[in-house]
Amino acid sequence: MDIRRLDHLVLTVGSVDRTTAFYGNVLGLRVVRDGDRTALHFGEQKINLHQVDHTFDPKAAAPTPGSGDLCLISTGPIDAVLAELARSGVPTEAGPVRRDGALGPMTSVYVRDPDRNLVEIACY
Known part of the structure; x- marks a missing residue:
């Protein structure tokens, strides 16, 4: 087996509409709706959204809104992100701070999405 990259992840959310407004309008991810499924696309990755009262099988053992912690990479600079x-009226939780990412040192800021998931936005 030769794992190369992350293709997608799933976030369980309280409201797909509030979540797409944040990730689509504030962070600029592309919202794609396909029937009753909604995903956020960026680069070669995506985040599938499952509303807490309407999840899809198979799924995590105990899906709950607000339990996510993810890092998104921006082309920067970090001052432009801030x-x-x-x-957009989004308060920062922490940062800018230096972190070690998958490709080396980066500068990160942390915010919360509508479900209080921790979202790290970083620039290499």
């Missing part, structure tokens, strides 16, 4: 967050 300015965009401020324009």
